[in-house]
Amino acid sequence: MWLPILGLILGLVIGWFSPFSVPVEYSKYLSVAILAALDSVLGGIRAAQENHFDSVVFLSGFFTNILLAGILAYVGDRIGVDLFLAAVVAFGVRLFNNLAIIRRHLLQKRIL
Template sequence: MLAVIGLVVGIILGLVLDPTLPAALQPYLPIMIVAALDALFGALRAYLSHTFSDRVFIVSFISNVAIAGLIVWVGDQIGVGSQLSTAVVVVLGIRIFTNAAAIRRAVFHA
C-alpha cells in the first residue's frame, strides 16, 4: 500500500512541479528508463517466485540505471555512443523479455 501511495504522490508532484531534465542528461534518459524497467521486471519475477528482497531491488534498480548511463556516457566520450546505446538496449531488452516470459509462466502456469 505504501508503494501505491508513493507512486500517486510522485505522479502528482511530477504533474504539479513539471520538472525539466538538463539538456546534457537527455540522451541518457531513454537508456536509464530501459534499465529501470529491467529492474522492475526482475523484481516482479522475484516477487512471484517468493524470492523478492527490497534491498536487492533498490541496489539493482540504482546500479542498473547508473551502469547503463555510464556505459553510454563512456561511449559518447570515445565516439561510439549510439553503438553502445544500441548494445545496452539489446542486452536489457533480452533480460526484460526473459523476465516477462518467467512472469507469464508463473502467472498462467504455462
C-alpha cells in the same frame, strides 16, 4: 509483489503530470536509465512471484543498473561510439525475458 508495481504506477503518474522536461542532450542517458529501472522492477516482480524477493538485492540492482547504463552511455559519447545501444539491447532482452516469465506465472495461477 505489489510494492514495485505501485512504485512504477506512482512514478508514471508523477512523471506524466510534472512540468519537468529533459534537455535533448541528456535523452540518451535518461532513456537507458529508464530502461534499466524497468528491468529492475520487472526482475523484482519476477523474484516476488518465485518467492525469493530481497529488498536489498532489488534496491542495489536498481541503482547499479541505472548507474552502469548511464556510465556506458556517457563513455560512448566521449569516445564517439553509440555504446548506449549495448545497454538498450541487454536491458531489452532482460525485460522481455522477465515479462515472459511473469506472464507464465500469471497463466499458471489463472490470473490472465
